[in-house]
Amino acid sequence: MPKLFTKIRDLRNYIKTAKQDGGYTVGFVPTMGYLHDGHRRLIKSSKAHNDITVVSIYVNPLQFAEGEDYERYPRDLERDISLCEEELVDVVFAPSDEEMYPERPLLRISIEGLTEVLEGQFRPGHFSGVCTVVLKLFNIVNPNRAYFGEKDYQQLKVVERLVKDLSIPTEIVAVPTVRDEEGLALSSRNLYLSPEERRSALSLYRSFLLAETLIKNGNTEASLLKKAIEDFILKHPKVRKVDYVEITDPELRPVQQVKEGDRILLAVWVGNTRLIDNWRIGDAKVRGHTQGRGF
Ligand code: PAF
DSSP, rough: OOEEEHHHHHHHHHHHHHHTTTTEEEEEEEOSSSOOOHHHHHHHHHHHHHEEEEEEEOOOOGGGGGTTTTTTOOOHHHHHHHHHHTTOOSSEEEOOOHHHOOSSOOOOOOOTTSSTTTTHHHHTTTTHHHHHHHHHHHHHOOOSSEEEEGGGGGHHHHHHHHHHHOOOSSSEEEHHHOOOOSSSSOGGGGOOOHHHHHHHHHHHHHHHHHHHHHHHHOOBBBBHHHHHHHHHHHTTTTTTEEEEEEEEETOOOSSOOOOOOOOEEEEEETTTTEEEEEETTTTHHHTTTOOOTTO
16 A cells, blocks of 8 residues: 655655665656556656655646636546555655645746647646646655656656756656557546547547658658648547647657657547647657557
8 A cells, every 4th residue: 555645744754764764766756646557657667767656646726727627627536546556656645735735826937939839829827837736746755757658748848848947856757658459548538538539539549640651651741741630630520629730849849841750749629628649750660550550
């Protein structure tokens, strides 16, 4: 059974003793709970390289804008603790809102060229909220390494830059996206999808494979590829809207001509659920995928 902490002071004391007296290294997996196999992968990566693994479970209100799904975001602490127990997590930190934010923070964080584009354009204030909670959690947990999924690629890049600019002594470790057997990227929000919506949601993954095929056939112009991806996704019955399809280099700078290692990033509304996904160009080749086969 993992040790459960709800108070900042208690967790700080525990970590301080473990690091100073035990000489232990600490791996940290920040989450908003409702854990799935994507989180298991983060936890396993942490356990492989650190003496102690801490998982935080906290639905951070600061990163949700008015009208978003903060209230309905799935929560089940008991289930999350059982998953952590199965994965032999050492510590779960599950603070209350009052513990995290006795007062609404006045801090605002933005990172030029990173926080106001893509997700930032459609979810103003989102990354400021993410950066605030991540910094706060890093200050509490003081981890040697912290694990972030590539599923939220822009978040990963924002956190990497945050840590670099502020000289935070935590190594950020990127962990590949976990997909189900049909290619849907795992996300706690998949729970919102009806069976029919889920079928339409598979178009995201399939659009990446379509793009790979087009690229293989010599179509490397980003504008053409973006249009092909968007048209393909919009053909699916439950897809309501595409917020964006963008192709960038690994540092999120838009490209005109795509090459291996660039990223396709997109956000799509399927029914009332907003899904994000991304793809590293060249991955279909690396993993031997072909269109429609999934994995
Ligand atoms: O990726 C998430 O689950 C959240 O954005 C994070 C990093 C836990 C911050 O609330």
